[in-house]
Amino acid sequence: MKKIRFNDDKEVVATVKEGLKRTGGYCPCRLDRNEDTKCMCKEFREQIADPNFEGYCHCLLYYKEK
Helix, strand or coil, X not given: CCEEEECCCHHHHHHHHXXXXXXXXXXXXXXXXXXXXXXCCHHHHXXXXXXXXXXXXXXCCEEEEC
């Protein structure tokens, strides 16, 4: 079973969440604002679907455990 959790670093989580508020829910680490960069971004959704992937999303907000 896949487990998705927030980064253990509360400061990173707070910073990224503040960025999400400023951008209207789009990844604050990306320049483009489209459906692919809406949090949870397309890149991370694809990584979640990969059973061999373990790691952080692009902006370090989420972590996927195997």
